[in-house]
Amino acid sequence: MTKIENKYRFSCLIVILSLTFSSCYKGVNVDLVIHNARIHTMNEKNAVMDAMAVKDGKIIEVGAEQQILNKYQSEKIIDAKGKDIYPGLTDAHGHILSYIHQKLNLDLVGCKSYDEVIKRVEEYQIKKNRKIIIGRGWDQSLWGTNDLPTNDLLNKILPSTPICLYRIDGHAALVNDAMLELAGISSSTKVDGGIIELKENKPTGLLIDNAMNLISKYLPDYPEKEKLTALEEIQNELFQFGITGVHEAGIEFKDIAFFKKYIEKDILKLNLYAMLIASEENIKFAKKNGTFKFKNLSIRSFKVFGDGALGSRGAFLKKHYDDHPGHFGMLTTSPLEMQKVAKLCEDIGYQMNTHAIGDSTNSILLKLYEAVYSKNKDHRWRIEHAQVVDPKEIAWFGKFGVFPSVQPTHAVSDQRWAKTRLGEERMKGAYAYKSLLKSYGMLAIGTDFPIELTNPFLTIHAAVQRKDKNNFPADGFYENEAINLEECLKGMTIWAAFASFDENRLGSIEAGKEATFVIFEKPIESSKAYSENFAWKTFIRGKNVYASDEL
Numbered sequence: 001m002t003k004i005e006n007k008y009r010f011s012c013l014i015v016i017l018s019l020t021f022s023s024c025y026k027g028v029n030v031d032l033v034i035h036n037a038r039i040h041t042m043n044e045k046n047a048v049m050d051a052m053a054v055k056d057g058k059i060i061e062v063g064a065e066q067q068i069l070n071k072y073q074s075e076k077i078i079d080a081k082g083k084d085i086y087p088g089l090t091d092a093h094g095h096i097l098s099y100i101h102q103k104l105n106l107d108l109v110g111c112k113s114y115d116e117v118i119k120r121v122e123e124y125q126i127k128k129n130r131k132i133i134i135g136r137g138w139d140q141s142l143w144g145t146n147d148l149p150t151n152d153l154l155n156k157i158l159p160s161t162p163i164c165l166y167r168i169d170g171h172a173a174l175v176n177d178a179m180l181e182l183a184g185i186s187s188s189t190k191v192d193g194g195i196i197e198l199k200e201n202k203p204t205g206l207l208i209d210n211a212m213n214l215i216s217k218y219l220p221d222y223p224e225k226e227k228l229t230a231l232e233e234i235q236n237e238l239f240q241f242g243i244t245g246v247h248e249a250g251i252e253f254k255d256i257a258f259f260k261k262y263i264e265k266d267i268l269k270l271n272l273y274a275m276l277i278a279s280e281e282n283i284k285f286a287k288k289n290g291t292f293k294f295k296n297l298s299i300r301s302f303k304v305f306g307d308g309a310l311g312s313r314g315a316f317l318k319k320h321y322d323d324h325p326g327h328f329g330m331l332t333t334s335p336l337e338m339q340k341v342a343k344l345c346e347d348i349g350y351q352m353n354t355h356a357i358g359d360s361t362n363s364i365l366l367k368l369y370e371a372v373y374s375k376n377k378d379h380r381w382r383i384e385h386a387q388v389v390d391p392k393e394i395a396w397f398g399k400f401g402v403f404p405s406v407q408p409t410h411a412v413s414d415q416r417w418a419k420t421r422l423g424e425e426r427m428k429g430a431y432a433y434k435s436l437l438k439s440y441g442m443l444a445i446g447t448d449f450p451i452e453l454t455n456p457f458l459t460i461h462a463a464v465q466r467k468d469k470n471n472f473p474a475d476g477f478y479e480n481e482a483i484n485l486e487e488c489l490k491g492m493t494i495w496a497a498f499a500s501f502d503e504n505r506l507g508s509i510e511a512g513k514e515a516t517f518v519i520f521e522k523p524i525e526s527s528k529a530y531s532e533n534f535a536w537k538t539f540i541r542g543k544n545v546y547a548s549d550e551l
């Protein structure tokens with residue numbers, strides 16, 4: 001045999017061997033292969049890959065086009081047509097339950113005058129004929145006034161039907177005299193952490209913060225069927241934006257059963273991280289169950305309300321309101337009560353997430369967390385909103401290990417009046433997302449829906465450009481506090497996963513993690529002018545839960 005013949009036979013052998021090898025390699029069967037994509041893994045290196053393989057609801061491998069196509073076979077192969085894929089987005093602070101109610105309540109969002117509110121009440125009642133009317137969404141700052149309304153006009157219509165109309169931020173309610181009477185509220189009624197507004201020693205119908213609790217037990221719940229329809233609508237709305245997870249900021253004991261029921265029926269597919277309101281029943285539940293997991297629902301935190309909102313001047317400030325001398329706002333939970341919850345959380349390994357808007361509340365909470373934390377700093381206890389922080393104390397988030405959870409659309413929604421309430425000096429520590437990020441190193445980013453819209457692209461526009469949907473203001477609202485696009489996306493993916501202790505399961509597209517991701521219609525970008533974007537396809541645990549082209 002010549003040398004050449006020998007070489008030939010040897011190469012043949014290699015070809016045959018490698019053919020057997022590759023065909024056996026190609027035999028790795030998976031449930032789904034996606035290729036021709038730009039997969040933004042959001043892993044530590046922020047790598048962008050072409051293709052991935054999914055099996056049993058998990059990501060098996062992410063890699064280069066040929067690497068994945070050669071190695072795996074599947075009955076389901078999706079050509080992503082070069083589109084962007086991200087981990088499913090998380091809204092790190094939302095209220096599905098309030099949104100359900102908002103959908104069934106009279107909708108007052110966008111009313112341009114008190115007269116328009118009255119008109120909508122009358123129209124709603126003709127259609128619905130409710131025994132008690134509950135509405136939500138009015139905002140007097142859209143009526144060309146800073147003053148909160150009284151119920152004079154409201155009393156003139158439907159005098160025998162109790163009416164309760166919540167302000168857009170949920171921190172104030174305007175009720176008619178029939179409602180005051182039903183709840184037995186008079187000028188002598190006392191309430192802690194709330195205000196029953198009086199004029200000439202008579203309630204005006206305006207109830208602020210804890211004063212609203214006096215009426216809540218008289219408000220009827222809606223039929224389960226109506227609630228389920230609303231839940232499905234909301235979930236679908238979230239999927240169309242690529243949102244696959246929500247940190248539900250405050251649930252009652254009965255809501256645990258509501259969520260479990262629809263998870264069991266495979267209707268509620270979102271990843272839910274639910275925070276418990278610190279009620280007696282919930283505390284009992286937490287002590288008994290510890291970290292609770294039921295399929296896609298996890299519970300291991302308490303939500304506490306530190307103060308009210310800035311719009312209704314309920315946020316607790318160190319110095320008085322610039323537009324209301326002598327008024328400081330107030331705490332809605334006493335420091336002693338907050339301390340009790342903190343101790344409980346520390347004992348049972350729960351996370352404490354406290355709503356804090358005013359600089360005084362933020363200060364109290366930062367100090368409280370630091371005092372209660374045992375040596376391990378990895379508590380990840382959160383301050384929800386962290387809206388107005390004393391600039392000197394922003395560094396405490398990093399120093400004390402307190403996770404800031406923020407909603408950038410609040411900044412651009414409040415831009416009309418925030419400075420009037422706070423004055424220039426305090427604005428330096430208000431909606432200061434860049435400074436908070438610098439301090440702690442991460443942000444959990446959400447919307448606080450239904451106070452704001454669920455649309456994450458409005459959040460990106462607000463966080464990166466510091467502008468609202470109408471691109472106002474032209475040069476950005478305190479644009480020195482803007483964060484960049486990558487930081488904002490991390491706040492909705494991997495950092496949100498950290499904020500709920502889910503970083504090993506969610507938040508990035510990596511082998512071993514849940515196959516929960518979204519293919520977007522257009523690349524995610526941020527430019528001076530707002531542009532819409534939607535999910536093309538949304539996947540949860542490997543299943544396609546939404547596809548725009550099937551609509």
Ligand SMILES: [Zn+2]
Nearest residue numbers: 093095249448
């Ligand atoms: Zn909220």
